Amino acid sequence: MGSALAGLLTMSVARAAKAAVQTVFVSSSAPKGYDPTRHKWLMCIDDNKCIGCGLCAEACKKENGVPEGPYYRTWIERYIIPKPKPGSDQTRGEAIVDSPDGGMHGFPEPTLPKDRIEHAFFVPKLCNLCENPPCVQACPVGATFRAPDGAVLVDPKYCIGCAFCIQACPYGSRFLNPVTKTAEKCTLCYHRITRGLKPACVEICPAEARIFGDLENLHADDPIQKFYEKNRVQVLKPYLGTEPRVLYAGLDKEVR
């Protein structure tokens, strides 16, 4: 009986001390002047326009301080669809996919001769901003999460570097930062969009293949509004149930 009472007493003292500390040190959680519940960010890709210059991958690395090496928050893949083998009744050959250094420095000449190639195109890839993200589900500590404004983010201070989320993402959007040993991924340039700027890749894309907007604050000339009106869209890997939100216009069935 005495021990229980002592336990209760220490608990209330500890709680009071903690509350006092919190009022001194804790600051408002969201960035100043930014309310995450009032925005809904979305990036769409118009795949008919991508020219594979790799400026987006390079800009992302510069903007976000991604370390040197095969670590990409966004990257470009090239799909080469060869003609079917003569005599076979397939309509297309087996797709050849490559992404040399994420597409950052352009792509080399394809190894197939030109007359054997049916069709070729580039596909930029990034975090798909899933509604039902497997990476968030996999995180054992709650370091990765879906913010109220639609961005899927990683808390760099809380991540323990277990890499469960990296294994869980079916799109390969995540990597382990070798310097900080935490998981990293496309944050939609959160530090830019909360200040009214566009993500670096969207800013730099010369072909307007990346379209970015706020679904909660659409205006008449909004590029996202025009994208919806003009295009028939698809998503990557819809059969997995992750409900990805990034929409692709002009995607081919070979894109995985």
Place this chain on the structure above:
Amino acid sequence: MRRFKLPPQILRLVLLALAIVGSYLVARSFLVPPSFGEYGWYRGDALNLIASRDPVFAGKKACDECHSDILHNLAADAHKTLSCEACHGVCREHCNNPDILPDKTTGSHCIRCHEANLARPAWLKQIVVKDHYGPKCTECHLPHQPNKSP
């Protein structure tokens, strides 16, 4: 009838259970970070932390403040979708101190986008560099107004 008396074993077990639960609650109140659970099962402070990084690229609007004449010419021609920093590199230092010049682009920067590649869409004008007229693009082309000649 004898008055009901709680057996001491039951009392000890209940107190032990309360002590275990109590110590867990105390430990939890220390270990869980302050903003956890504010928006969901994560630290609310993380949003601020992630957003507190300084932007690197300045953006096309920033260039418009001083170079609106170039942007006006750019908007009337085929390169209107380009951002200034796509060719001139990061210009943030230049925005803060105009004496620090951004990359001027050497004139062979153009082949990054315009080199012929069969994966590139047909609407993009492409050239086979080794068969084209000369190595320096700006001899015949104006970068800001590509359909006009110098």
